[in-house]
Amino acid sequence: MTGAHNKQNWLVHVLMIAFCFVMFYPVLWWIGASFKSTPEISLPTLFPKVWLWQNYTEGWMALPKYTFTRFFMNSLKLNVATTIIHVISASLVAFGFARLNFPLKGLWFSILLMTLMLPGQVTLIPQYTMFHSFDWINTYLPLIVPSAMGGAFFIFLIVQFIRSIPRELDESAKIDGCSWFGIYLRIVMPLTLPALITVTIFSFIWGWDEYFGPLIYLNTVDKYTVPLALRMFIDSQSAVPWGQLLAVSLLSVLPPVVIFFLAQKHFVEGIATSGLKG
Amino acid sequence: MNAQTVQTPDKAGLYKGMEAVANKTFKGRWNAPLAGYLFIAPWLLGFLILQLWPIIQSFYLSFTEYSLLEPARWIGIKNFQDIAHDRLFFNSLKVTFLYVIASVPLKLLVALAIALLLNRNIRGISFYRTIIYLPSLIGGSLAVAVLWRNIFGLNGFINQLAIWVGIAPKNWIGTPSTALGTLVLLTAWQFGSSMIIFLAGLKQIPSELYEAASVDGASPLRKFIRITLPMLSPVILFNLIMGIINAFQMFTSAFVVTNGGPVNSTEMFALFLYNKAFGSLQMGYASALAWILLVIIGIATALNFIASKYWVFYETETEGRK
Incomplete structure (x- = not known):
């Protein structure tokens, strides 16, 4: 046998x-x-x-005026900002949905889940005109500010996680006179750490690959992210220097790959939990 | 799994999660009407300002002529009439459907086959999982689109392979009949994340079911058809729906690998919409297209849910087995 x-x-x-x-x-x-x-x-x-x-x-220095150091720094700054904001907002919202009861909660949560299926194209043009009227075109604001809503996928992921934490903990804290914010900060947040790590990884990696947002909102080279710079690399020369281009492209996928290897366990389980992308 | 891991819902399905959360947490009285709204305020405000209002606006814009430079001008249903006569619109619709129909089943079949292969206690599973997941990790990036462009190009790796096997080399990306195929392959290559979801689903099928079937002398094929497929069907549905929704919106690869060409043979819907909106600044026309996409995705999802009644199996009485 x-x-x-x-x-x-x-x-x-x-x-x-x-x-x-x-x-x-x-x-x-x-x-x-x-x-x-x-x-x-x-x-x-x-x-x-x-x-x-x-x-x-x-390849690193192939583009005029700026080297890829500039583009990597741009991508890094942008993604660190959006990732931190994603994690903070998503955990606050998830705590609200998982632990507090308030009027219309079921409705809002269903809407949240439905927005996961909403094609981005429907909100694209009005969002663009809105940011245009705020004079935000060619700044990072249209790419950073929307992350303040936490992201439906990330909220869902953390809600699922908080549900697995026993409620007795926060109920006893409540009796001891702890405020809701205190319960969130001192009790639930530390216990949700694995989920927050998952969100950090996903947010950073997807943000790093993001092409469409920067494409429509950034239009001067000094603000370009890595994907935009790569695209410019292809378009700038009539005969593409493939060796150089493939070398820089390979470097550009390293940050997500390195993060993936460092945090593989959380990553795989995060996908298995909800797996809404890719 | 230990307490440090993200808890896996009973079935990886979204609707299941929705139901579970509704049952477990939405009972009881309002304990914090004000604090609750304060906590969800970031999302709620974002939803109202960045999603709901734009959706309403884009509905309005779809009945206007709007170039960003001048205020929108109401033109009734003219955009939709123009779309109905737009050959490029029907072309992009055809290309997108072909792409969805080819890429989603291919990706899911490969994912399911490999998940079945890996669903046993073998050593090195995390190594395989890593290799298989890697393309999903980088596949959506611009860098891989660049790679694909080269691999399938005239002097690319695939042609070297073709010469070696004795097939006449061709310009895969530059030929209308094969260009879409390269994009389908690029999508199927990223089957890793679906595979991991299947694997998680397979792990939740109680082993007693298989043991009982073995006692009854069931063949492996019969076990697969009678146990594995029905028990896994909610996860299959979930992967199918999310795969279809993502495929309908595919943009980056089509934009970079082929840029819609040759002769519009890979001009996907999202790319067509982008060109209308930001290429020719026909924002009203593009809004109408976006609404058509929303309706198509809505219908596709609804059809999936309706059809699922006939093939998706839910454990109703024996809920909660792990």
Whole structure:
């Protein structure tokens, strides 16, 4: 019995390794190609004969006026701001929905869940005109301010988590004369830490990949985020220097990948809990 | 799972979560009418100002001619009449439907197959999970769109492979008949997050069911059809609905890999809308398009829920098994 089982598991491993190899091959090729010269990229080899490390340095400085340091810093500043705001707002709102009872709560919560299915295109144009009238175009405000609402997905995720914390804790604190805000800050918040970490990771990673918002709201190069700068890189040269472009692109996906590896456990469970994206 | 992990709802379904939260937390009297509103104020204000009001406005704008530079001018249903005669609109609708119909089932089938394969006690599962999740992590980024453009390009990796296998190389991205296929593959490549949700769903099927079936001498195929599929069906529905909603709004890859070309063969709805709004500043026309998209997604979701009555299985009496 165990022998047959082992054999079966071996088969699974062989299948999985073959499958993972195919899945991962584009990434391997990407790494190899980022060190190649342009003619060599169209040769059927995985790794270059000569490793061109300068693809990275030249690619980093390929755009006029600003290096990619500027764009990475822009992306970083923007995403740290939106992530912090997301976490604070989402946890406050989630506490309200999970622990307090107030009129029309069920209605608001259903609406919150329904907005998860709302296509962004419907609010896009009026939002754009609204921010336009505030004179917010070409600032980070249209990208940062909406995160103050917490994000329906993040709120849902934390609500689910708070539900698993025993209510007795906050009820006894209530009897001791603790205010609702005190209960939120001193009791529920510390216990929700794993969920807050999940939200931090998701918010940062999705924000890092975000392309559409910056595309329509930012229009001078000095404010560009990494994805916009990459797009400019493609458009700026008539013959795309593929080696350099692939090198910088590879660097641009590193922050999410590194964060993913550091916090894998939370990440995977966060997706399994609600998995509303991707 | 220990106390430090995010609790998994009984079924990963959204509606299940909605129901559970409604039952467990919405009972009892109002204990904090004012404090409650203060806590949810950030979301509520955001919803009213950044979502509800814009939705109403975009409905109004869809009956106007509006270029941002001048005030909106009421033109009745002219936008919708124009859309009804717009060949590019029907083209984008066709392309989007093709993309949804091809990419969503493909992605879910691969995700389900791999989840079934991984749903056993084998070593190295977290390694496989990581490799498989990686494309979902980076797949939506501009960088991967750049990669795809190169891989499927004339001198790209796929053509090297084609030559090696003996197929005539072609410009996959530059040929109308294959361009959309490259985008479908890019989407299917990101099956990792759906796979993880399936895996979580599989883990919640009580093992007693399989044991009882084994005692009765059921074959693996029969167990799969009679136990796994029905027990997993709420999760399948959830992945299906979210996959369809996301696919209808696909933008970045279509914009960067193919930019709608060649000959509009990959001009997805969201891209068409973007071009109308920010390319030619036809904000009224684009608002009408956005409302059409909202209605399409609404109908698709409703149809899914209606159809689900016939194939999704809910444990009604034996709720709460883990």
